[in-house]
Amino acid sequence: MTSTPKSIIPATVNPDLQKERDGASFSSEEFAAWWSKGENVLKFNREVRAYMQKDVDQGEMLQLQAKSHVEINEFSQRSAIEAAQKLRRLQQERNPGGDDYWPKLYDHPVMWGLVPGGNPFGVMYVMLVKALQAQCTPEQYEEFGKRVERFExxxxxxxxxxxxxxxxxxxxxxxxxxxxxxxxxxxxxxxxxxxxxxxxxxxxxxxxxxxxxxxxxxxxxxxxxxxxxxxxxxxxxxxxxxxxxxxxxxxxxxxxxxxxxxxxxxxxxxxxxxxxxxxxxxxxxxxxxxTNVLTYFAMVRTRCVIAKNNAYVLAAASTIATRYSAVRRQSPINPKEREPQIMDHVTQQMKLFPEIATSLAYHLASDYLWNLYDVTLSDIENGKYERLPELHSLSCALKVTCSSDSAAGVERLRLGCGGHGYLSSSNMSNLYVLATAACTYEGENTVLLLQIGRFLMKSWRSALSGAPLAPTVQYLAEVQKNPDFGTWTGSWENMVKAMKYTAANKTRLAFKSLSARLSRGETEENAANHTGIEFTQAAELHGRAFVFSSFTDEVTGPKSKTRSASLNRVLENLLELYLVKETLNQMSNLLRFIQLTDTDLRILQDRLETVLTKLRPDAVAIVDGFDFSDLQLNSTLGSFDGNAYERMFDAALKTPMNQKSVPKSFNELLKPFMKSNI
Amino acid sequence: MTSTPKSIIPATVNPDLQKERDGASFSSEEFAAWWSKGENVLKFNREVRAYMQKDVDQGEMLQLQAKSHVEINEFSQRSAIEAAQKLRRLQQERNPGGDDYWPKLYDHPVMWGLVPGGNPFGVMYVMLVKALQAQCTPEQYEEFGKRVERFExxxxxxxxxxxxxxxxxxxxxxxxxxxxxxxxxxxxxxxxxxxxxxxxxxxxxxxxxxxxxxxxxxxxxxxxxxxxxxxxxxxxxxxxxxxxxxxxxxxxxxxxxxxxxxxxxxxxxxxxxxxxxxxxxxxxxxxxxxTNVLTYFAMVRTRCVIAKNNAYVLAAASTIATRYSAVRRQSPINPKEREPQIMDHVTQQMKLFPEIATSLAYHLASDYLWNLYDVTLSDIENGKYERLPELHSLSCALKVTCSSDSAAGVERLRLGCGGHGYLSSSNMSNLYVLATAACTYEGENTVLLLQIGRFLMKSWRSALSGAPLAPTVQYLAEVQKNPDFGTWTGSWENMVKAMKYTAANKTRLAFKSLSARLSRGETEENAANHTGIEFTQAAELHGRAFVFSSFTDEVTGPKSKTRSASLNRVLENLLELYLVKETLNQMSNLLRFIQLTDTDLRILQDRLETVLTKLRPDAVAIVDGFDFSDLQLNSTLGSFDGNAYERMFDAALKTPMNQKSVPKSFNELLKPFMKSNI
The missing domain is CATH 2.40.110.10 (Butyryl-CoA Dehydrogenase, subunit A, domain 2)
Incomplete structure (x- = not known):
């Protein structure tokens, strides 16, 4: 290799990225505070993150994938221990004797980037300690639960x-x-x-x-x-x-x-x-x-965590792909002009912005889920278990739709980075494998959908008999009572109603198929298996209808009064995009039950293209508002300074393969072969 | 670790898998000969494969992912060189002086499994030698082209x-x-x-x-x-x-x-x-x-290769997931009975069988594409370039739909293996990354769809003016001439017609949007960019309509007379499944242009479930007919003997991490930390 300059990464921000920030219509700081649930939380997270990330060498993190399995495991154990020690020191400095830093933050997203291959003690802190707390007698917890907590x-x-x-x-x-x-x-x-x-x-x-x-x-x-x-x-x-x-x-x-x-x-x-x-x-x-409620309840909690985390993973991938799309220029739209930022291609906008909107949708839906979790928890403490099946079913539905949508979304975003998204140093493939893992762990998605399907059948039957329903399935009874959808108007409220209406009618059809099989003499079990595909379809729509409704509530509800007009406009655009693209995605289901004219469909397509254009100037500022640090993103393509090519190149120069100009195997392997006159 | 028996992998075939083979309604040998284009080809491939795979240690291949980047590259170079030497010896034994083994078979699927991380000399043989042959003067080829060919x-x-x-x-x-x-x-x-x-x-x-x-x-x-x-x-x-x-x-x-x-x-x-x-x-x-035709033509050829290869990748993943679904038993359908093979769950059938059908669909479509390639090549040699734009457009369309469908399909199959599909030793993740890479290399998919979109606009305009169209876009003129679809009957022929009709109408709408933008005064380039989403939708449907038609032709056409009735029945079931599931997938597009009643949709759903049931007893025999060797599949889950658990476990025991019972870092890392009283 010929010589290369000492640091090839400029200390300045890529001008194309700076231009995006300067041109945004709203404050990404206000967005970040809203996304983090308050300025104080944002400030706290940033302080902890800065403390934890100080002196961490990102260069080493970017080379992690090049190590062997043995080396990766040793590195991860070492990093996880160092992170625990740091958190513990922070605890001592800020609140000695408490537990609000160590161990509480050990599995918090601010830890991302410190153990990029995953924390070998993650299950210990996320599941084992909680299981011991919930299932040990006080004596048992004293004897060995505390020892785990103290990491003895x-x-x-x-x-x-x-x-x-x-x-x-x-x-x-x-x-x-x-x-x-x-x-x-x-x-x-x-x-x-x-x-x-x-x-x-x-x-x-x-x-x-x-x-x-x-x-x-x-x-x-x-x-x-x-x-x-x-x-x-x-x-x-x-x-x-x-x-x-x-x-x-x-x-x-x-x-x-x-x-x-x-x-x-x-x-x-x-x-x-x-x-x-x-x-x-x-x-x-x-x-x-x-009661077996508490075992049950632990699983529910883990699923709430997954919905939240996968929304973050999608937001991180959106950040990387959006920043990269602002700094890469390719393929002239007009041959006489300079090649545009690829984000100016409408087809590229269609890869990026819907995933940004989807991150928000699940972030908000999982907020609602956590509220329901808290309510149900305090109900249980008062001996009331009524809402538990509903919570179970909703947590399953969000776990399934969020894991599958976020995995598919991360992959679309990765593909949106072209070939460079295939590099490990882009971190897009790592985000993908994180997201898709959630489709099979903690309850395989199809198995969960079948469980939700059975819950929907039960709810539908209850509704038919006039029994009261839990709030999140109330719409089933409403559709039974009033089976006519009315007119499609395309308003947000109307789209939410349409998704619920479609979910209810899919439930109705599945129920009908199930009943027909039963009356043909099939056993309950065989009939359920044979109706499995319809169960899963109804269950998925049940989840989607819920996400429609929670996103719309947040954006249009009373909380909007606490936000500036400019932030509200951005959130409204993201809601509009989410509702329109998902409605189009589910159109074959909708059209089965709801009359839409060709003009209605044309209008939806126009709205889609219009809102992409509206979001274009704000895209970078929105992903800035997700407030990930460079180490959390761990990506050569998505850093805050936008120096994507320099960072990719720098990472390549540092890969172990390139530490010798000629591989040691050349003389024993390739050279004799080339001389062998094959 | 306590002691483990010497070999934990039984020498016998898993009885659940054997039962599947015994119960099949047709001969998988006949299928394999058909799939390979003749008994003689099948025999030849098997002989070469046996020769090449002799003495190869699959255990080492299964551990490849655990090595470091440096080790993987050295291993791959070594394996690629050994494979070249073997092929060369085979050439000497069978046909000295020829080139039909070495180098011709160097990038053939029979090589799969010998270089599981990919061949570092692959581009040299697939692209470089061909480019030199096409672009060198005879003197140049003599001077350095031959040196490359000889690996000097x-x-x-x-x-x-x-x-x-x-x-x-x-x-x-x-x-x-x-x-x-x-x-x-x-x-x-x-x-x-x-x-x-x-x-x-x-x-x-x-x-x-x-x-x-x-x-x-x-x-x-x-x-x-x-x-x-x-x-x-x-x-x-x-x-x-x-x-x-x-x-x-x-x-x-x-x-x-x-x-x-x-x-x-x-x-x-x-x-x-x-x-x-x-x-x-x-x-x-x-x-x-x-002429710049030959440069152009090289790219076309590579895209034909991709469509073919990705169909193989999907077939390999189908083989693994199907065999595993026959040997894994989980979740009783009826609580009083033994847990069923997971393939008995209808939702599992829905994950497997459509991908088997899709493998066939692209295998056959790419046959057609290769025929068109040969015809066009001989046309070019006679100075006729008329069919080149059509070939270019069709090769792009198949490259795009096959790469994206195969990638999504492999991932569905991987998820169908549950958590175990996440293990590197399942090889499912490796097949996924192979498949998805084709979405961005050799022409990024969206860019290609936009090119096809422009070709469709041009063809639509030609048709409006009454100019003649190439055979594969002839349907555009037919729809212009006769804009009424007629009645939906749901026959195969009718479904092919419906897909073409939908593609044509999507082209019509995109053309209308483009024209409206032009008449509003947008430049040609901006109008095309703004109509990008519709271009890509029309282009994708163009590809799908072609796959519908080539699959149907093969199964129902004159070639069916050369096959046994039992094989034809299986192929008909796979065609039925493919057409029905794809029609349902594209339903929101279809419903925009074609009237289907609720009964029609119900019937399609019933047909889907019926054909899954029909395929159930033959699934294992079909994937056996894809004729992959264990080394080609390189998967603990998908081996011919079906001993999935034993093979997963054996691979884990052999992973480098487990060669010491206590990691060497324990005393310096984990032990002091646990003693540190954190």
Whole structure:
């Protein structure tokens, strides 16, 4: 290689990007405060982020994908530990004795970028500690829960097995009570019973919370949780009977150290079954749990987290692709003029702006979901469980639509970056694999849609009998009462109504198919399986109708009075784009139930093109308002300064391959081959 | 780790998979012969494959993704060289002096699995040699073309730059003729002019065919090709003025060693410009090419290759997901019965079977395209260029729809494997990144759709004026002549007609929008940009209408007489599924122009569910008929023996992470941290 200048990245902002910022019609700072739920929150997040990101070398983060699986895992463990230490120091500085920095922020988005391959202790803090808090007796929590919290021991939560994921009752790991020794004996009797997937299980845990089928005197008592030591605390060697390791490289979450666990006659004291609810006494008597609501509730919470996080992932990808589309110039629109910023091509706008709008839509829908979660939680504390099925169903619906829409959206945005989006240093592929993973983890999407479908069938039946419905399915009863849609006007309110109307009618048709199959003599189960496709379609529309309604409420509702007119105009444009593009996407469903003329459709197409034009001058300022730092984005294409080519090139120069001008294998491999006269 | 048995993979076929094979209604051998274009071809492919794959360790291939970028590249270079040597030996054994094995089969699908990260010499054999053959004078080919063919030197073809891809005229690399020394002086004047992306350029080439803008006396003569030495033949050190290296890790093609190239006053003899067509004489006079058709034609050929290859990629993913869906059992349909094979869930069938049908659809459409290619090639040799725009447009349309449908299809299939599809050892993610790459390389899909859109506008205008149209756009004139669709019957013929009718009407609407913009005074260029979304929609439907028609022709046409009744029944089921699901997918477009009643739609939904049921017993036998070897699939989930769990587990045990029970970093990293009382 010939010499290259020391730093090829300019210290200035790309003028094309600066021009976009200067020309925006609104304040991206106001947007950022709104997006973050208040100026104080925004300020707090930025301070914590600055503290955490200080002295972090982004160059190393950009090379992560070039490392081996072993190196990536070591790097991730090291980064995760350093991040914990930093947070802990921040806690000491700002609020000694509290827990508002450490560990509370350990899985917060401000951590993004510090562990770009994923945190091997993520499951420990997101799931294990919470499960222990919810399921341990006070004595148990004192004995080992606190030790996990203090990181004296490290662990994970193991439910999924090689042979079973979403179907909990199918789990094969068993725990047999032995009254002679007052112990449980744990076994994974077959290869398919091995625990498989838990994050951090491979080489980052010495304890594990194991979900296993409880047997007492060979009597089946259903799945329970057992806290099992798997490695020696001093040497980290696996304990006798424990077969443990990493499951190998994956598409993404490359640093998370997902693992497997086989157990062969592993004995633990009786007191290591979590006994806050169900209990096994020393004499082998079993006291069942008064309610299984809390287990249930933990899953609901995780799904709320997913909807929120995936909206962020989509917003991050939107930021990268939008900034890159402002600085890349290609293909003249008019051959006599300079090549335009690619964002001036209407087809490019169509790749970018709908995804920006979709990020907002799910961000807002998941706010609503979290509110419902809080209400339901306080209801439960007062012994009221009525809204739980609704919350369960809504959290599933948002988890499914948000994970699938965000994955597809990130990929469209990646493709919108052309070939350069294929580079690991763009980070677009990493964002994609993060987003798409959520389609299968924590309840596979199709399985969840089928569950929602069954809930809709039940709700439809209740409505037919005049029974009261939960608020978010109330629209089913309304459509039963008034089956005529009325006139299509194309107003926002009318579009929301149309999506609900379509969802209700899809539910009606699925119900009709189900009933027809039942009356033809099919069993309930076979009829449900055969109506599966219609179940999933109705369920998806149920989710979409909800997103329509929560987005519209936020933009047009009373909160608009707290925002400036210029910010409101931008939000209105994003709402308009979202409603119009989704309505067009779902048009084949709509047209089945609602009369739209050719003129109506023409108008929708015109509105789509008009609102793209309106959003064009504000696009960069909007994604600036998502307020990601360069390290959070970890992308050569999407940095704040817009120096995309220089950063791509700089990252290439630093890749390990280029540290020697001639690869060491040349003399043994390529040279003799070229001389061999093939 | 406790001990594990020596080989945990049974030597027997999983009984669930065997049951599927025993129960099929047709011969997968007959299918395989049909799919391969004849028994003799099938036999030949299998023999070559067996020879090439002998002694290859699949275990190492399954661990490829766990290696570092440097190791992957070295491994890929080594494997590619060994494969070349094997092919060469086969050539010697079977037909000494010929070229039908080496190098002809070097980029054939039988090579899949030997270089699972991609072949760093792929561009050399797929593009460079062909470009040299087409563009060199006989003397030039003798001087350096043959050297490449014999692998005495190695090289690649460099067109794309950091700042410009699809837009050729925007390329910035320049070659100035210096009559004093009879040389060209090559420069990449800016960072954005660096060549960027060529496969093998990083550290696997000592020569490079460079596309550069030719200047004589500062007079611009347009892009031409220059054969440039970039590294010393003996030492492999970059030559003076040459800045060369690898562009870093990518989402896929991880072993292809894509590179960058900067040139600073690099001088080459005048005779190193490829001069078969355009010429520069020693006195600086320029003789322009009599035709630019051949350059054009090379791009067309590559797009035909892509359509074919991506159909194979989708078929491979279908094979893996289908076999896995036969051996995995989960979630009882009836709680009293054993958990079913997941393929018995209707929603799972809906994930698998449409992609099998889509593989066939594009396989057959690209056959038609290759025929048109051959016809056009012989026309060109006779000086007739009439069908070239049609071929160009059709090859673009198939490249676009096949790349985007296959990518989306592979991802649906991957998701259909649940969490396990996320494991690198499933190979599903690798197939995905192969498929999706084709959406941006060799002409970014949206740019191509816009080109097709312009071709459709031109054709529509020609048809209005009564001018004759090329066969594949003849339907536009037919719809103009007879604008009434008539009655929807739902027959296959009627569905083909409906798709063409819809494509034609979308073209009509786009033409109307374009005309309205022009008559409002917009320039041709701005009007085209503003109508971009409609252009792309019409173009996509044009492609789909063609696939409908070629698939239907193959299944219902005279060739059906050469097949057994049982094979025909299977192909008819796949055609039925393809037409019905695609018609439903495009329903919002169809309903705009064609009257379908609610009953018609209900019938389509019923047909969809019926044909899924019909295909269920034959699914495994169909994918067996795609005839991939285990090494070609390179997947723990999709092997012929169906021992998915054992193979996943075996691959995990062999991952480098698990070669030590305690990671070496434990004592320096995790242990002190746990003791630190955080």
């Amino acid at each position: 021991i490290c662990g994970t939560y193991a439910q999924t097995e090689l042979g079973h994921g979403t179907f909990l009752r199918g789990l094969e790991t068993r725990a047999d009570f032995d009254p002679k020794t007052d112990e449980f004996v744990l076994n994974t009797p077959k290869l398919s019973s091995y625990k498989w997937w838990p994050g951090g299980l491979g080489h980052s845990s010495n304890y594990c919370l194991v979900m296993a089928q409880l047997y007492i005197n060979n009597q089946f008592k259903g799945p329970h949780m057992f806290f099992v030591q798997v490695r020696d605390e001093e040497t980290f060697e696996p304990l006798p009977g424990v077969h443990i390791g990493d499951i190998g490289k994956k598409m993404g979450f490359i640093g998370v150290n997902n693992g497997f666990l086989g157990l062969k006659n592993v004995r633990i004291p009786r007191t290591r079954m979590l006994m806050r609810h169900a209990k096994v006494n020393a004499d082998g008597t079993y006291v069942s749990s008064p | 030197i190695c090289g690649t073809y460099a067109q794309t730059e950091l700042g410009h891809g699809t837009f050729l005229r925007g390329l910035e690399t320049r070659a100035d003729f210096d009559p004093k020394t009879d040389e060209f002086v090559l420069n990449t004047p800016k960072l954005s002019s660096y060549k960027w992306w060529p496969g093998g350029l990083g550290h696997s080439s000592n020569y490079c065919l460079v596309m550069a803008q030719l200047y004589i006396n500062n007079q611009f003569k347009g892009p031409h090709m220059f054969f440039v030495q970039v590294r010393d033949e003996e030492t492999f050190e970059p030559l003076p003025g040459v800045h060369i290296g690898d562009i870093g890790k990518k989402m896929g093609f991880i072993g292809v060693n894509n590179g960058f190239l900067g040139l600073k006053n690099v001088r080459i003899p005048r005779t190193r410009m490829l001069m078969r067509h355009a010429k520069v004489n020693a006195d600086g006079t320029y003789v322009s090419s009599p």
